[in-house]
Amino acid sequence: MGKNTRATIKTVAADAGVSVSAVSKVLRNAYGVSESLREKVEASIEKLGYRPNTAARAMRGKTYTIGILVPDLRNPFVPDLIDGIREASDAAGYRVMIGVGRADRGNERDLVNSMMDQQMDGLVLVGSHLSPEEIAKFAHQLPIVCLAFHAEGATDFDTVNADDATAAQHAVEHLIAEGHRRISMVTLDTIKSPENHVFYHREQGYRAAMRGAGLDEFIDVHRLSDPIRRTNDWAHDFLKRPQQPTAVFCWSDLDAIQLMTAAEQIGLSLPAELSIIGFDNSSIGGLLQIGLSSVDQNGFELGLGATEALLGRISGRSSALHTLFKTKLVLRKSVAGVSQD
Amino acid sequence: MGKNTRATIKTVAADAGVSVSAVSKVLRNAYGVSESLREKVEASIEKLGYRPNTAARAMRGKTYTIGILVPDLRNPFVPDLIDGIREASDAAGYRVMIGVGRADRGNERDLVNSMMDQQMDGLVLVGSHLSPEEIAKFAHQLPIVCLAFHAEGATDFDTVNADDATAAQHAVEHLIAEGHRRISMVTLDTIKSPENHVFYHREQGYRAAMRGAGLDEFIDVHRLSDPIRRTNDWAHDFLKRPQQPTAVFCWSDLDAIQLMTAAEQIGLSLPAELSIIGFDNSSIGGLLQIGLSSVDQNGFELGLGATEALLGRISGRSSALHTLFKTKLVLRKSVAGVSQD
DNA sequence: TTGAAAGCGCTAACAA
DNA sequence: TTGTTAGCGCTTTCAA
Numbered sequence: 001m002g003k004n005t006r007a008t009i010k011t012v013a014a015d016a017g018v019s020v021s022a023v024s025k026v027l028r029n030a031y032g033v034s035e036s037l038r039e040k041v042e043a044s045i046e047k048l049g050y051r052p053n054t055a056a057r058a059m060r061g062k063t064y065t066i067g068i069l070v071p072d073l074r075n076p077f078v079p080d081l082i083d084g085i086r087e088a089s090d091a092a093g094y095r096v097m098i099g100v101g102r103a104d105r106g107n108e109r110d111l112v113n114s115m116m117d118q119q120m121d122g123l124v125l126v127g128s129h130l131s132p133e134e135i136a137k138f139a140h141q142l143p144i145v146c147l148a149f150h151a152e153g154a155t156d157f158d159t160v161n162a163d164d165a166t167a168a169q170h171a172v173e174h175l176i177a178e179g180h181r182r183i184s185m186v187t188l189d190t191i192k193s194p195e196n197h198v199f200y201h202r203e204q205g206y207r208a209a210m211r212g213a214g215l216d217e218f219i220d221v222h223r224l225s226d227p228i229r230r231t232n233d234w235a236h237d238f239l240k241r242p243q244q245p246t247a248v249f250c251w252s253d254l255d256a257i258q259l260m261t262a263a264e265q266i267g268l269s270l271p272a273e274l275s276i277i278g279f280d281n282s283s284i285g286g287l288l289q290i291g292l293s294s295v296d297q298n299g300f301e302l303g304l305g306a307t308e309a310l311l312g313r314i315s316g317r318s319s320a321l322h323t324l325f326k327t328k329l330v331l332r333k334s335v336a337g338v339s340q341d
Numbered sequence: 342m343g344k345n346t347r348a349t350i351k352t353v354a355a356d357a358g359v360s361v362s363a364v365s366k367v368l369r370n371a372y373g374v375s376e377s378l379r380e381k382v383e384a385s386i387e388k389l390g391y392r393p394n395t396a397a398r399a400m401r402g403k404t405y406t407i408g409i410l411v412p413d414l415r416n417p418f419v420p421d422l423i424d425g426i427r428e429a430s431d432a433a434g435y436r437v438m439i440g441v442g443r444a445d446r447g448n449e450r451d452l453v454n455s456m457m458d459q460q461m462d463g464l465v466l467v468g469s470h471l472s473p474e475e476i477a478k479f480a481h482q483l484p485i486v487c488l489a490f491h492a493e494g495a496t497d498f499d500t501v502n503a504d505d506a507t508a509a510q511h512a513v514e515h516l517i518a519e520g521h522r523r524i525s526m527v528t529l530d531t532i533k534s535p536e537n538h539v540f541y542h543r544e545q546g547y548r549a550a551m552r553g554a555g556l557d558e559f560i561d562v563h564r565l566s567d568p569i570r571r572t573n574d575w576a577h578d579f580l581k582r583p584q585q586p587t588a589v590f591c592w593s594d595l596d597a598i599q600l601m602t603a604a605e606q607i608g609l610s611l612p613a614e615l616s617i618i619g620f621d622n623s624s625i626g627g628l629l630q631i632g633l634s635s636v637d638q639n640g641f642e643l644g645l646g647a648t649e650a651l652l653g654r655i656s657g658r659s660s661a662l663h664t665l666f667k668t669k670l671v672l673r674k675s676v677a678g679v680s681q682d
Numbered sequence: 683t684t685g686a687a688a689g690c691g692c693t694a695a696c697a698a
Numbered sequence: 699t700t701g702t703t704a705g706c707g708c709t710t711t712c713a714a
Binding site: 008009010020021023024025027028030052053055056057058059060061 | 706707708709710
């Protein structure tokens with residue numbers, strides 16, 4: 001089968017009887033090509049099945065590729081995001097490559113570098129573990145937008161987020177309206193710059209709701225260590241503490257489901273004895289058997305938004321854009337009211 | 342911040358006071374560099390923060406990148422595969438880029454092309470929707486190994502699979518041993534070349550088990566259309582048919598869980614009235630609330646195996662390798678025995 | 683409107 | 699052991 005001879009721009013030029021630069025111009029829709037020349041070239045391209053070599057292209061022009069860096073493919077929120085990103089980049093003629101950072105700073109840094117080595121035209125960093133300073137440094141070299149990463153003060157890159165604080169506040173306010181007082185929050189623990197992480201903002205929303213209802217004394221935040229290094233026992237430990245809450249607001253569905261499982265294992269009846277709200281509205285939480293109430297962030301829209309921002313940067317915008325998206329509380333059987341006493 | 346001037350091999354050569362090719366040799370660990378030269382060059386690389394430009398590299402040598410093409414990020418089996426692939430490629434100094442084919446032939450073809458445009462050194466195609474002929478054509482241009490795609494007769498590319506037929510046979514034999522006779526199978530429908538798909542081989546295993554137990558008359562295969570185009574009602578329709586089975590073997594966990602949900606919705610008591618076994622042993626099926634019995638394929642090992650095969654091809658092997666991996670039946674509460682009458 | 687030619691950063695013959 | 703140099707396939711001045 002045609003062996004190793006892939007058509008190059010030269011082959012096309014020869015076939016069409018024009019110059020190499022003419023072909024290049026047609027490829028890039030550059031100004032100043034006659035209709036007849038364009039037709040000739042396009043016919044040859046079609047005939048030879050020519051495809052420009054991205055690597056060669058990258059040396060002078062663009063790659064028309066944007067890189068997506070995600071922390072973890074198992075997070076059910078990630079595929080929604082990616083779908084949105086791809087939808088928008090497809091429409092703009094960009095393709096997408098995904099790298100998995102494994103929620104590890106060093107690994108993520110390597111991947112960003114590697115994507116820069118490949119001359120990608122821009123990067124979407126999802127839930128990055130890098131510091132805003134480091135991201136800014138990268139952003140001097142290529143356009144970057146961060147998704148699910150709060151850095152509303154950043155001037156060198158854009159951010160796109162759900163309005164985590166407001167979403168959390170509404171969720172907790174709903175629990176309060178259902179009569180709950182003793183409402184705990186389960187969230188993540190982090191050593192560095194917590195204020196960039198979504199869960200920190202969700203915690204602020206939780207605190208705001210509790211304070212707003214005069215429930216300061218019941219504020220109780222339980223912090224989990226990194227999902228990879230954490231044991232599955234945390235939920236049992238959590239439920240063994242004295243002074244049990246009647247409701248828990250959980251920073252993520254995955255951990256909320258672990259909590260539900262543990263609660264059932266020790267014989268708690270849900271939701272009567274424990275109401276739970278998660279975050280992400282993952283399909284798994286939506287299963288009839290689980291029925292987890294959750295905050296829906298509409299990952300698809302977030303992905304679209306992030307890509308539009310990125311394309312804007314690629315086209316030359318240099319001012320920073322920081323967008324917050326609205327969320328929606330989805331109620332299922334995991335929440336019950338309590339009688340006030 | 343140093344603005345746009347990224348260090349090139351020239352910068353390094355100048356800084357180290359040596360030639361470009363000397364630097365290149367150090368980079369590639371090529372034969373014939375003195376210890377002192379290597380040290381000088383490495384010092385300069387370190388000092389200048391130099392990183393080779395992948396695009397430039399790709400024009401003459403390799404990119405040290407392998408592409409993974411998956412049909413769907415939401416399939417819980419995929420992340421395990423990817424972890425395995427990454428483990429093996431990390432160890433060999435290769436990085437990995439992921440593309441999502443969306444279970445669409447045209448889209449997948451585009452992505453393969455796009456990965457070839459980027460001069461990737463090899464490709465792992467997961468559950469491909471392309472025909473073996475088309476894959477073979479691509480395989481003439483770059484090393485390819487297929488994962489979860491049966492083409493044991495292919496000579497131009499390798500395949501790595503779980504032993505789907507045997508796995509399915511064992512699962513169904515287990516149901517038979519539990520006293521079930523009326524055992525249905527739920528699988529996928531496909532227009533083209535079903536024999537390449539894993540679910541086809543699982544169906545063969547189901548049939549073999551049924552025939553082996555003299556249950557030919559109870560063989561009942563229910564075929565679902567494409568997951569994307571399918572409605573969620575299929576399970577209800579399935580359960581509404583006359584002559585209900587007492588057990589169902591399902592080609593995948595995701596569909597098995599839908600079946601469980603529908604069964605509970607119409608008031609069937611599980612597993613007493615319906616036993617179910619799925620395939621993939623996904624973490625979601627393993628949830629206490631679900632408790633789905635399932636076939637475990639050990640995706641991590643499959644990923645490792647596929648990558649080893651690919652690296653072998655990249656290093657020059659041209660004979661085809663077709664590997665089958667053993668599976669393991671994981672039993673949970675979704676299976677109950679029936680009294681024989 | 684078209685084409686010739688320089689050069690992007692690297693690798694790999696080949697020469698020294 | 700080291701360096702010189704010719705490309706890889708493309709984009710992009712600059713001339714024609």
